[in-house]
Amino acid sequence: MSKTATIALLACLAATDAGAQTSSEKVRDNPAAQYVLVKTVTGQSLGVLKARALPVEVDGYNLLRYCWTPHNVLGEWSDRAGLTGEMVVRSLETLAWSRDLVRAGYPEKPTAEAIGRYEAALVNAKFAGAARTRALETLQSELDGLRRQTPGAAVIHAVYRCDQQQASLGLNFSTAPAGGDVRFIPFVLRQICQTQQLDADDASRCDYWLPARPDGPMSFAEETVYSVRWRDGTIGGGRFNPDEQRTTGTVTLRERSPQK
Secondary structure, eight states, X not given: OOHHHHHHHHHHHHHTTOSSOOHHHHHHHOHHHHHHHHHHHHXXXXXXXXXXXXXXXXXXXXXXXXXXXXXXXXXXGTTTTHHHHHHHHHHHHHHXXXXXXXXXXXXXXXXXXXXXXXXXXXXXXXXXXXXHHHHHHHHHHHHHHHHHHSTTOOOEEOOOOOOSSOOOOEEEEEEESTTOEEEXXXXXXXXXXXXXXXXXXXXXXXXXXXXXXXXXXEEOOSOEEEEEEOTTSOEEEEEEOGGGGTTTTEEEEEOOSOBO
């Protein structure tokens, strides 16, 4: 399916549920269709996939190698995003598998079908942790069967080797001039709202926006969108990559070309 056709399909899926729902309500009410939407948006929005491509290790391919969690993908929004956040993380996971397993010698079509069954199991269980454990075991078994039929394919294992202590993603913020009223949202969540045909700047519909914390840092994981209401009532906004601000520990949001 072409990119244009995919976008058109997603627009139709979103339009079929065009009541006054919030983004998270849309996801909860129709997880199967919304997972397709979330996965498409995630693949287009998070360049982290390309950046984190790793070579196959000597002892085989570890399905849990990337250690993606709601915290390290969405930071402060890991709880706020709820089911949508789980879908974003699993989208990253399965997109990486689709890419890496072919590199590890697995045939593309049957591998994609096995990953699809894993995703279907998660959707049916609304991404519950226990269901993921069972689905992962089933996927590993299916891939092992494929390996036995495919000379040269890497051994598959699923070993959690991630650092148990969450990395610090905290950044402070300031506005120039001072006194701006700020709110934030991860870029990928805002894109999901737009693809659902919601007003992504309306916090009552795109319900992932968070107000800036006045008394300390916030956790920013990936590219983030911000909106500032300045003291004179004008509104400005933009987006930033938090990784570019880690050395200073502070994001400075400057007034520029505000709109009434």
